[in-house]
Amino acid sequence: MSGPGEKPPIDRLETGIPNLDAILQGGLPKGMTAVIAGPPGSGKTILTQQVCFHHATQGGRVLYFNTLSEPTAKTLLYLRPFSFFDPKLLEERIRFIDLGLMLRTKGLELTANLLMEQLKQFKPSMVVIDSYKVFDDLSQSAEELRKFTYELIVRLMAWECTTFLLGEYSTDHFEHPAFSAIDGIITVTQSSLSGEQQRLLQIIKMRGTGHSRDKHPFIITQAGIEVYAPSLTLRRKRRTGQSPVEASRLRTGVSRFDELLGEGIPPGSSIIVSGVSGSGKTVLGLEFIYRGARDHGEKGIFFSFEETEERLCSTARGLGWELEREIERGLVRIVFIPQPDILVDRHILEMQRHVESFGARRVVLDSMSVFLHKIDDKRLVRDKAFWLANIVQNQEAVGLFTNDVPAGTAQYTRFGVEETVMDGLVLLSWEQEGLERRRYIEVNKLRNTAHARGRHAMSIAHGGVRIFPRLDESLAREPRIPLAPRRGRLSSGVPQLDALVGGGLLDGSVTLVSGSPGTGKSTLGLQFALEAARTSERALYITLEEGPTQLLQGAEEMGLPLREALEAGTVEILYLPREQLHAARFLNAVEERVSSLAPSRLVLDSVSDIELQGRVSEELRWLFYGLVIRLRGLGVTSLFTLEARSLFLADTLSEHGLSPLADNILMCRYAQENGLLVPVLTVVKTRGSIHDRGSHCLLLGAGGLRLGSRFGGAPPPSSEAKKEVKKRRGPAPGQKRRK
Structure with a gap:
């Protein structure tokens, strides 16, 4: 019901054609008279017949008049394949009448009288004349056609019939003398739309409704006609309540x-x-x-x-x-x-x-x-x-x-x-x-x-x-994590080196070993990792150049128990060939392994191998920074080796600009003595410790790397310092601590 002051809505009829009612904003106005125009084969007849059968299923009564275009028998023959066709509705709800003979022999006036007699007998609520253009051909003048159409429409209105007049009328202009008296014009055509050859339906005119004026594609299938009107049927719905920003967000589940x-x-x-x-x-x-x-x-x-x-x-x-x-x-x-x-x-x-x-x-x-x-x-x-x-x-x-x-x-x-x-x-x-x-x-x-x-x-x-x-983007999301709280010192695996740095490396610290080729960087890294076996902890050794087989061979030649540590699970080797990695991919792989293994020690041999195309990249610095931040947050004590491009002590520490991020920096270089190259180690930096600043000779042999005398003849670390280191390290595996 309409409210006070509101005009009652026009009664509507459903068409039974998908989306056509939406185009008509609710359906066909009841009692209207509409022309359905289009060239032969455009779909006029099927469109109208589908509406008629749907109306009959809703309790309506339909009179369908065929003129000279097609006999009734032929119409029924072509209707049978469509799913909307129901033969049980014939005669009782839908009656097909052929006006062809009457039109050919008696003319317009007597045909109109026959049509009205059928209306009185059947009392339809919907009438179709297919094709109405025949009356154009049989009329003597435009004035006669206009008069005939007007009288026909008035009589149909008296019976409150919804009427369709089908015809092969031009869709470019509508100058038919009878069109001023009708309520609606629907055109069906075939043309190109969206780059496709399509059948198109358009509502040119429909009194009493604010219809869509667009051309809408439609298809004809066994189910009949289906019209597509996404602009109407796919309108964006208004949501109430929680806004999309506040609602639960979706996670893709795709890695990172x-x-x-x-x-x-x-x-x-x-x-x-x-x-x-x-x-x-x-x-x-x-x-x-x-x-x-x-x-x-x-x-x-x-x-x-x-x-x-x-x-x-x-x-x-x-x-x-x-x-x-x-x-x-x-x-x-x-x-x-x-x-x-x-x-x-x-x-x-x-x-x-x-x-x-x-x-x-x-x-x-x-x-x-x-x-x-x-x-x-x-x-x-x-x-x-x-x-x-x-x-x-x-x-x-x-x-x-x-x-x-x-x-x-x-x-x-x-x-x-x-x-x-x-x-x-x-x-x-x-x-x-x-x-x-x-x-x-x-x-x-x-x-x-x-x-x-x-x-x-x-x-x-x-x-x-x-x-x-990318490293800078991911790090920007994370708060800077300070150096992990000190829980004591850990042995580097070289007792003489522990003495130089105040008794060992601080727990959770980062040590950078910058070394010239052949000075023992990798061996020092292995000894540092193997120290995890002393306390039944775990160590992760990441190598970017030497594979596990090469590392095992080198360790066995020096008598280092790497194979035993691997079998016991206290040391794990992660081999990441540098030619297969970007810096960001490298960090991701390391993070995954650290998360699953939870090591207390980590060795990276070497940072230099991550460089791209032989150049020192900004991405390398971001990588080192990102790795340091993550390892510190996890409390992992780490040792990174770095290939130096210089051989001698007089040269710079490194060209990488990574030294400010390390807690400890050890420099391994060569010095010349008596015409020989002597590898020496210098402790350049230790945070939180007083360290020996002298350079000490490096000796590689059975048992791995050890420090010799101070370069230039000075004595090595005192026996008291060695005892302090031994005390901090605790008993060797298998030994009991003395009370």
Whole structure:
């Protein structure tokens, strides 16, 4: 009922055609007379017959008059394949009458009288004349046709009939003498839209309703006609209550991707994932769906236009994912639409139905550039992208829309307008570096989120996508961690060296050993790691140049029990060949191993091997800084070796600029004595300790590295100092401490 002062609404009739009622803003005005115009084969008759059968199923009565265009028998023959056709409705609810003979023999006036007699007998609520253009051909003048049409419409109005007059009228201009007396004009045509040959429906005129004036694509299937009107049916819904910013955010589950995205993705967000061919867009989207199902129990739907479900499942198996299991569990659905079959407006509405019926929390479209590839008009591209985003927002899901960009261009998206209507933009790229292709990822835009900026390393291997956040960006998120509280001193593995630094290395400290080639840096690192066996702790030895086999051979030649420590699990070797690593990837690998092993000691041999292309890089300094911060926070005592480019004591410590970050700095260089090169060690720096500043000869042999006399003839450390070191170290393994 209408409220006080409000005009009562016009009664409406449902058409039974999907989305047509939305275009008419509620359906057909009851009792109106409308012309349905269009060329032969455009769909006029099927459109009207579908409306008639739907009206009959709702309790209405329909009179369908055929004129000279097609006999009734033929009409019924072509109706039978359609699912809306119900023969049980014939005669009782729908009656087909052929006016052809009467028109040919008796003329307009007698035909009109026959038509009215049928109205009195059947008492219909809907009338169709197909085709009304026959009356144009049989009338003697425009004035006669206008008079006939007017009298017919008046009589039909008296019976409160909703009437359709079908005809092959021109859709370019409507100058028919009778059109001024009718209430509505609906046109059906065939033409190109969005780069596709499509059937189009348009409401030119409809009294009593604020209808859409756009051209809307439609198709004819066995089910009848379906009209597509995304601009009306995909309107963005208004949400009440909690805002998207406040609602629970979605975590992708993809390795380190969530770190780049900050606090997560707001529900209802649509994100474009752009990149050239081979940059990893499909794999990222597939993993987004898979991780959501496996790790979070969230339903995900993957729309593909190039890869079938079988091929996508095969890709998943190659990456070690059990995607078929998630499909069987009902958490993942893959919808394959072959590229040649794409009808943009039709499939947008099909995607909406899939997303809503499935209850998807995650949506991937692979790819949007393929889906919209037939459209040349950027305004239309923007509209379609907006409707796709509305599907995701109305479902409060998160959507990833992959987008191919041409190689060698600075474009972010294929068409240059998609990113303006989406909430986020993620860029994937790759570069050829030497013999290897390096992948990168960048979060260019994500609304309502403090995301990481800049480009970050990425790889695709067994297990899926791996992301290595850039060091300066990841460190900016973490508070600076001070040096761990001192819990005492640890032996370096060389008693004479412990004496030089005040009894050992402070627990949780970082020691930098800058050494010339052949001075014993790696041996010192091994002895430092093997000291973990004395207290049943663990040590992690990271090598970037020598593999485990080489290290074992070298240790055995010097009598160091490395093999026993490896078998006992007190020492673990992590071999990371430098040619396979970026600095960010290196830090990520180390962090994972430190987290799982929880060592008390760590050796990195050597920092220099992380340099790229033989140059000292700023990224190396960030790497060293990041590693120091993390190890200090974990209370790990660490020793880093560094290859010096100088041989002699007179040269600088190093060119790397890393010394300010170390707590202890040991310099191993060569000195000349009697025409020989003598390796010597100098303690350059120890925080929190008074240290011996002299240079001492280095001796390598059975048992490893040890210190000899002070260079230049001075005595080695005193026996009292050695006793103090021994006291701090405690008993050797297998010995009991004396009371």
